[in-house]
Amino acid sequence: MRNIKLKIQYDGTDYHGWQIQKNDITVQEIVKKAVQKIVNEDVHLTGCGRTDTGVHAENYVCNFFTNSRIPSEKLPYALNTYLPNDIVCFEAEDTDENFHSNSSAVKKRYVYKILNREFPDAVMNRYSWHYKYPLDIEKMRIAAKAFIGEHDFIGFASSGFSVKTTVREIYLLDVDKNGDIITIDVVGNGFLYNMVRIIAGTLVFVGGGKINPNDMTDIINSKDRERAGITAPPQGLCLKEVYY
Amino acid sequence: MRNIKLKIQYDGTDYHGWQIQKNDITVQEIVKKAVQKIVNEDVHLTGCGRTDTGVHAENYVCNFFTNSRIPSEKLPYALNTYLPNDIVCFEAEDTDENFHSNSSAVKKRYVYKILNREFPDAVMNRYSWHYKYPLDIEKMRIAAKAFIGEHDFIGFASSGFSVKTTVREIYLLDVDKNGDIITIDVVGNGFLYNMVRIIAGTLVFVGGGKINPNDMTDIINSKDRERAGITAPPQGLCLKEVYY
Numbered sequence: 001m002r003n004i005k006l007k008i009q010y011d012g013t014d015y016h017g018w019q020i021q022k023n024d025i026t027v028q029e030i031v032k033k034a035v036q037k038i039v040n041e042d043v044h045l046t047g048c049g050r051t052d053t054g055v056h057a058e059n060y061v062c063n064f065f066t067n068s069r070i071p072s073e074k075l076p077y078a079l080n081t082y083l084p085n086d087i088v089c090f091e092a093e094d095t096d097e098n099f100h101s102n103s104s105a106v107k108k109r110y111v112y113k114i115l116n117r118e119f120p121d122a123v124m125n126r127y128s129w130h131y132k133y134p135l136d137i138e139k140m141r142i143a144a145k146a147f148i149g150e151h152d153f154i155g156f157a158s159s160g161f162s163v164k165t166t167v168r169e170i171y172l173l174d175v176d177k178n179g180d181i182i183t184i185d186v187v188g189n190g191f192l193y194n195m196v197r198i199i200a201g202t203l204v205f206v207g208g209g210k211i212n213p214n215d216m217t218d219i220i221n222s223k224d225r226e227r228a229g230i231t232a233p234p235q236g237l238c239l240k241e242v243y244y
Numbered sequence: 245m246r247n248i249k250l251k252i253q254y255d256g257t258d259y260h261g262w263q264i265q266k267n268d269i270t271v272q273e274i275v276k277k278a279v280q281k282i283v284n285e286d287v288h289l290t291g292c293g294r295t296d297t298g299v300h301a302e303n304y305v306c307n308f309f310t311n312s313r314i315p316s317e318k319l320p321y322a323l324n325t326y327l328p329n330d331i332v333c334f335e336a337e338d339t340d341e342n343f344h345s346n347s348s349a350v351k352k353r354y355v356y357k358i359l360n361r362e363f364p365d366a367v368m369n370r371y372s373w374h375y376k377y378p379l380d381i382e383k384m385r386i387a388a389k390a391f392i393g394e395h396d397f398i399g400f401a402s403s404g405f406s407v408k409t410t411v412r413e414i415y416l417l418d419v420d421k422n423g424d425i426i427t428i429d430v431v432g433n434g435f436l437y438n439m440v441r442i443i444a445g446t447l448v449f450v451g452g453g454k455i456n457p458n459d460m461t462d463i464i465n466s467k468d469r470e471r472a473g474i475t476a477p478p479q480g481l482c483l484k485e486v487y488y
Binding site: 009010011056076080085086087088090119120121122123125126127 | 253254255300320324329330331332334363364365366367369370371
């Protein structure tokens with residue numbers, strides 16, 4: 001049986017995240033149905049992780065097993081004829097039978113965008129968190145350094161998940177500003193539920209003066225969700241890359 | 245009575261254009277209802293022109309008469325609390341009683357975007373025309389020159405409109421490419437129904453070799469809709485500026 005790996009991009013605005021749900025429309029359901037139309041058999045579509053309602057993905061990886069003989073290079077074109085405008089498949093390849101989109105991943109990169117100005121933007125409202133109060137980028141950068149390395153990030157996770165360990169390693173956490181847009185760029189070996197959005201919300205608290213950047217190491221070590229910042233809204237988050 | 249001028253930005257993806265319609269949701273209806281909630285009276289909201297379903301506006305101008313005493317500088321904040329995320333008011337000012345958003349306009353600027361690459365983009369699908377075949381920008385630029393000046397553009401209008409004259413003057417028509425995105429930037433004293441989209445569709449025919457750029461003057465002078473290109477899809481179009 002073939003194990004086919006797909007790379008897709010989606011605008012999460014109108015979806016209840018990736019994972020199939022009983023009553024809500026999700027990206028996994030839409031992509032799975034498109035795949036099944038092409039391979040003419042039921043497939044199980046394995047994703048590289050859940051994304052929440054409104055979260056976007058530039059480079060989401062998923063895979064499925066099939067007996068179909070369709071050449072993998074033809075798959076993206078075939079899929080895009082069935083996919084809606086806000087979901088695009090841009091790559092497909094045959095991969096080895098042991099490949100699993102989620103458990104084979106060794107690193108993930110997310111970007112969180114903040115529109116930092118007085119008035120919101122009718123387009124960026126879909127792709128960023130509008131935060132109108134001034135933010136001190138330098139303070140955010142100082143605080144960001146404390147996240148680098150291996151830590152128990154249980155204080156930066158929402159409840160309602162089950163994982164073997166809450167220890168994760170963060171390799172990179174950059175804060176940049178380009179015009180009105182602040183970009184938080186993070187790479188880690190894995191992320192807990194809502195972890196990136198809580199890191200973003202915490203860095204915004206630092207930038208706004210609610211948290212002292214020099215307290216960040218203590219806050220992480222305290223493992224106390226109450227000491228971190230709020231969970232930043234979903235629309236600012238985008239899965240940029242999954243590494244295998 | 246005060247005559248208040250508003251500047252609004254909207255993502256037209258989910259609206260049936262500007263103008264109020266019986267059964268479809270439009271931007272004018274949404275903004276009018278928000279204004280009425282604030283000024284506590286019925287108002288007639290005058291727009292700077294119709295926009296089609298899916299067309300966007302960065303700088304749409306509208307005005308209304310009111311007895312309300314609300315300071316104009318407070319209006320955008322008040323309006324944005326009632327407006328959905330894809331419609332934003334960013335400016336309001338008292339203007340003279342003779343100001344009319346449409347008939348007072350002397351110039352308008354539109355930008356049409358084309359995503360020119362093999363695969364579509366899940367986000368740009370909302371804001372551009374995905375055209376996957378190669379386009380010759382130089383040919384498009386040669387053809388664009390023929391539109392500059394005063395011409396009878398009846399051959400570049402869709403039927404179903406009534407105007408005193410179909411003569412319009414185009415001051416600027418630039419074609420630029422930045423990465424995969426081709427931008428058609430046009431400024432004129434006014435535009436006929438679908439005129440910018442038909443100009444965009446015609447320039448794409450030129451770029452794709454279906455129309456010879458040196459025939460463009462003849463095509464304009466022929467006043468024959470059949471000789472122009474197709475009407476480019478709405479989502480690539482954005483009203484950038486209205487001049488008074």
